[in-house]
Amino acid sequence: MVIVNCPLMQNDVIKVVEGIVLNDTNPFKFIEKKGMKMYFETADVKVDEACVIIKSEMRKAPFGSLLNFNVVPA
Numbered sequence: 001m002v003i004v005n006c007p008l009m010q011n012d013v014i015k016v017v018e019g020i021v022l023n024d025t026n027p028f029k030f031i032e033k034k035g036m037k038m039y040f041e042t043a044d045v046k047v048d049e050a051c052v053i054i055k056s057e058m059r060k061a062p063f064g065s066l067l068n069f070n071v072v073p074a
Contacts, residue, residue: 001073002028002042002047002072002073003071004071005036005069005072006038006067006069008068009063009067012061014038016057016064017030018040020054020057022044022045025043025044027042027044027050028043028045029043039074054071055071
């Protein structure tokens with residue numbers, strides 16, 4: 001499980017993370033939101049790799065460079 005911490009644009013962040021495709025599959029599924037923490041389940045991806053992938057994809061998003069966010073293992 002991975003936690004994305006971001007206080008703003010949470011619905012957009014969820015769309016970006018759930019839209020990531022690796023090997024023709026979507027390995028990330030949104031589980032719950034608590035305050036500024038968004039929890040994602042990972043499938044077929046190691047947690048450390050998942051954090052790197054999510055950070056990279058978030059930075060590619062049109063709003064990624066504007067948001068203050070971090071991604072950590074749960």
